[in-house]
Amino acid sequence: MTASVSAEIPLTAGRQPRHVAIIMDGNNRWAKSHKLSGVAGHKAGVKAVRSVVETCARQGVEVLTLFAFSSENWRRPEDEVSALMRLFLFALEREVKKLHRNNICLRIIGDRSAFSENLQVHMQKAEELTRDNTQMTLVIAANYGGHWDITQASQAVARKVQSGELAPSDITDDLIQQHMSIGDLPMPDLMIRTAGEQRISNFMLWHLAYTELYFSQVYWPDFREAEMEMALKAYAGRKRRFGQTDDQIEQSAATK
Numbered sequence: 001m002t003a004s005v006s007a008e009i010p011l012t013a014g015r016q017p018r019h020v021a022i023i024m025d026g027n028n029r030w031a032k033s034h035k036l037s038g039v040a041g042h043k044a045g046v047k048a049v050r051s052v053v054e055t056c057a058r059q060g061v062e063v064l065t066l067f068a069f070s071s072e073n074w075r076r077p078e079d080e081v082s083a084l085m086r087l088f089l090f091a092l093e094r095e096v097k098k099l100h101r102n103n104i105c106l107r108i109i110g111d112r113s114a115f116s117e118n119l120q121v122h123m124q125k126a127e128e129l130t131r132d133n134t135q136m137t138l139v140i141a142a143n144y145g146g147h148w149d150i151t152q153a154s155q156a157v158a159r160k161v162q163s164g165e166l167a168p169s170d171i172t173d174d175l176i177q178q179h180m181s182i183g184d185l186p187m188p189d190l191m192i193r194t195a196g197e198q199r200i201s202n203f204m205l206w207h208l209a210y211t212e213l214y215f216s217q218v219y220w221p222d223f224r225e226a227e228m229e230m231a232l233k234a235y236a237g238r239k240r241r242f243g244q245t246d247d248q249i250e251q252s253a254a255t256k
Helices: 027-033 038-058 078-101 117-130 146-162 173-178 225-236 246-254
Strands: 019-023 063-070 104-109 136-144 190-193 212-215
Touching (some): 027 038, 038 136, 038 225, 078 104, 078 117, 104 117, 146 173, 190 225
Parallel strands (some): 019 063, 019 190, 104 136, 190 212
16 A cells, blocks of 8 residues: 555554554665765665654554665665665664663664674674663664575574474474564564555565555655654554454454
């Protein structure tokens, strides 16, 4: 679904997503439209991150996952990748303190082995600093891919079978889910992608099975509070069936 929703739908607690996941797309195209370098687009994108984090925390979202750097992004021009790594390090040094002051827990998922030792150290320190915060969990997916996540979970389960800790018949959906990067967190209720593209690009493949999808035409640097609230209102107007009929959903709601 593209970004179109009545402003009259209220943001009520019962219709609020617990977990929102976002593919932050359009930094480069935003920069080109403003006759700026691609790096300028990524820097502008940081401001959008701040706005969206603040909006989600204020609206009571429990988990916000942001796709910051995919495993495929290493194919980008070397100077752009280097600039992104510097920006990531800068954000870890500066923005994490703000997250901590606002009681937000930071978690980083993805294969960290490709990052510099210095960056890995800062990732660990940022997570340790905010570990006990309870207002909201902010998950940053960096060098992340849905295929990688499913593979590493499968390998972890396979090792337990090999050691005799598990039998093949013990393997269930729930068991695999427990071994995913954020297996202890609720599944995403709403996935947003900006900049008009309508695909999920190897993002949280396991997790998005029943997630509501929302596609915005707005480039990520311009996706701020108003656009975030529009997406939340669109979600509030959805009817999530999970395989059930409308009658079953209405009957279930009536008994609560």
